[in-house]
Amino acid sequence: KIRKKKNTVLKEEGEWMTLLSLSQWRGLALCQCGASFGFAAKIASIPLLAAATLPGGAAGAGALISFAGLSGIAGAPIGGWLTDKTSAKSTAIISGTISSLGLILIPFSLSLDSAVGIDPHSNISSFGLTDMSIQSAAFSASVILWSLGASAQGPALTAFAQEIAPRGAEATAMALPRATGDATYIFAPFLLGVIADYFSIMPGTECAFAGIATGLGVMALCILAESPKQSE
Numbered sequence: 017k018i019r020k021k022k023n024t025v026l027k028e029e030g031e032w033m034t035l036l037s038l039s040q041w042r043g044l045a046l047c048q049c050g051a052s053f054g055f056a057a058k059i060a061s062i063p064l065l066a067a068a069t070l071p072g073g074a075a076g077a078g079a080l081i082s083f084a085g086l087s088g089i090a091g092a093p094i095g096g097w098l099t100d101k102t103s104a105k106s107t108a109i110i111s112g113t114i115s116s117l118g119l120i121l122i123p124f125s126l127s128l129d130s131a132v133g134i135d136p137h138s139n140i141s142s143f144g145l146t147d148m149s150i151q152s153a154a155f156s157a158s159v160i161l162w163s164l165g166a167s168a169q170g171p172a173l174t175a176f177a178q179e180i181a182p183r184g185a186e187a188t189a190m191a192l193p194r195a196t197g198d199a200t201y202i203f204a205p206f207l208l209g210v211i212a213d214y215f216s217i218m219p220g221t222e223c224a225f226a227g228i229a230t231g232l233g234v235m236a237l238c239i240l241a242e243s244p245k246q247s248e
């Protein structure tokens with residue numbers, strides 16, 4: 017009877033509604049939701065912007081997405097290393113801020129003009145990139161900055177979920193942030209598309225919106241989520 021009662025308590029602690037009643041799980045869920053807006057932008061917006069901005073059209077867009085994937089391979093171990101050396105929460109906040117900044121910079125990189133003393137169509141002659149304009153280079157750098165931050169944040173969020181998961185219900189609890197991110201994909205791509213159409217006069221506005229959502233998620237994690245070390 018004691019064992020049955022103990023298993024019932026663990027099951028209740030691992031239920032998602034019970035977890036969401038705790039501020040640290042709400043912060044983690046909101047942070048994952050914000051991060052998913054960035055990946056929604058990668059799917060729905062960044063390829064279109066890249067095809068219109070980069071030399072080579074669709075081929076140039078594909079090359080940028082592939083390079084962003086390579087930067088993600090570098091970002092994930094960096095995020096894991098920082099998590100081990102510092103803490104999961106601090107790493108998630110720092111990397112999330114970086115990814116948020118990268119997305120917010122996208123519309124500004126696409127708006128470079130002579131008003132700030134830069135010709136957006138001037139070519140970069142170094143490193144053999146003679147066909148890439150300053151505008152294209154700034155846009156590519158912003159996307160790669162987001163990719164590095166987002167890939168570094170992933171291991172930190174997973175580690176933080178593992179730290180605060182109730183014993184005996186770890187798998188169920190750790191599925192909550194993943195489900196939150198997947199649920200975001202139901203509406204985020206459509207919402208970003210609507211924003212892109214409404215603010216078509218300034219390309220990349222939807223990416224800045226995704227960056228703001230990412231930043232708000234980071235703020236929620238910072239304010240609501242108390243790390244296990246802090247609570248001891």
